[in-house]
Amino acid sequence: MPGSIKDEELYEKLRDEGASKEKAARISNAAAAQGRSTVGRRGAKAEDYEDRTVPELRRRAKELGMTGYSKLSKAELIERLRHH
Known part of the structure; x- marks a missing residue:
């Protein structure tokens, strides 16, 4: 597991879904700092x-x-x- 993970439950869920360690850590730490709903609303603005x-x-x-x-x-x- 990378250095400091702020939301271990979310980190493990993302890893189980196939996210890389870096991506899972980035998302879980953002969710812990700003709230899961805030991080979830951020997506879907970029082109496919x-x-x-x-x-x-x-x-x-x-x-x-x-x-x-x-x-x-x-x-x-x-x-x-x-x-x-």
């Missing part, structure tokens, strides 16, 4: 990854600090972004 171009997906990967994405296909980029 399928609607984005490969350069847009690569920019998103770069924003997230990912590495090794430059030669990935669109489907592989989407998969990596979803599980980051």
Whole structure:
């Protein structure tokens, strides 16, 4: 488990659902700090990854600090972004 997890129950639930350790920690800590309902309302404002171009997906990967994405296909980029 990563360093300091503020909402362990939510963290474990997200991990069981397949979220990466980093993503589960980020969501569970945000939920603990701001409330689960606030964090839940934040989503669904971004375009679907399928609607984005490969350069847009690569920019998103770069924003997230990912590495090794430059030669990935669109489907592989989407998969990596979803599980980051």
